[in-house]
Amino acid sequence: MPGAYIVGEGNDGTGKSTQIDLLATFIREEYGAEVLVLHEPDGCPISSEIRQIIKNGSLERDATTNLLLITASRHETWFRDAVPVLERGGVVLSARNELSSEIYQGVAEGLGVEHVREVTRMFMDERYMNPDLTVIFTLDDEIRRARIAARGELQNPDTFESRGDEFQKLLNKGYAEIANKRSLPTIDAGQSIDDVQQRFRDLATKALANSGFIKA
Numbered sequence: 001m002p003g004a005y006i007v008g009e010g011n012d013g014t015g016k017s018t019q020i021d022l023l024a025t026f027i028r029e030e031y032g033a034e035v036l037v038l039h040e041p042d043g044c045p046i047s048s049e050i051r052q053i054i055k056n057g058s059l060e061r062d063a064t065t066n067l068l069l070i071t072a073s074r075h076e077t078w079f080r081d082a083v084p085v086l087e088r089g090g091v092v093l094s095a096r097n098e099l100s101s102e103i104y105q106g107v108a109e110g111l112g113v114e115h116v117r118e119v120t121r122m123f124m125d126e127r128y129m130n131p132d133l134t135v136i137f138t139l140d141d142e143i144r145r146a147r148i149a150a151r152g153e154l155q156n157p158d159t160f161e162s163r164g165d166e167f168q169k170l171l172n173k174g175y176a177e178i179a180n181k182r183s184l185p186t187i188d189a190g191q192s193i194d195d196v197q198q199r200f201r202d203l204a205t206k207a208l209a210n211s212g213f214i215k216a
């Protein structure tokens with residue numbers, strides 16, 4: 001499949017969405033490419049509905065149900081919206097992908113990383129499982145929490161952001177370990193938005209060249 005698939009990952013409050021949106025504008029302007037921006041577990045209408053359920057903590061369920069709901073959400077948006085863009089030679093930029101399930105459901109909720117990958121593989125394709133680039137945004141936990149508090153999201157007790165310290169520590173540790181183990185590039189999101197964007201663009205440009213999307 002032609003096109004390119006680039007993912008920005010990291011804990012809540014690391015600025016992934018801002019950086020993905022800026023990168024989308026850059027790629028559109030620089031290369032005149034069609035760019036689709038995704039924010040998992042959001043997406044096409046049914047994925048958006050599933051996201052509302054996922055974010056509603058008053059609906060009791062276990063980690064497996066979270067994984068299955070999120071997998072259903074990504075399955076629909078990927079095959080319905082993203083694959084056609086890739087087939088037309090466009091670029092898909094996504095805030096989060098299955099790596100979030102590995103960390104949130106696999107590590108922090110205890111299902112195990114391998115189990116999460118296995119389940120995901122059953123319903124997704126190879127292209128989805130192997131992005132051209134995955135960048136992990138990291139941020140000092142105090143700054144990260146202050147940013148989330150400023151967004152007012154901690155007042156909503158239904159989101160993963162409001163889980164306790166131990167949960168957040170597991171997420172941060174999970175991201176650090178997977179970045180290390182798989183040699184995924186990380187960007188310190190504590191720098192200015194411009195500096196973070198510059199580094200993200202550099203990595204994306206290299207990945208686009210490596211995948212043959214642009215000439216190096």
Ligand code: TYD
Pocket residue numbers: 012013017040041042051054055070095096097098099100101102104105159160161
């Ligand atoms: P949302 O507000 O949609 O996204 P974000 O915080 O990335 O801006 O919240 C979605 C929540 O779902 C977020 O706390 C991370 C969590 N999540 C998982 O637990 N597993 C997953 O696979 C994904 C994609 C998200």
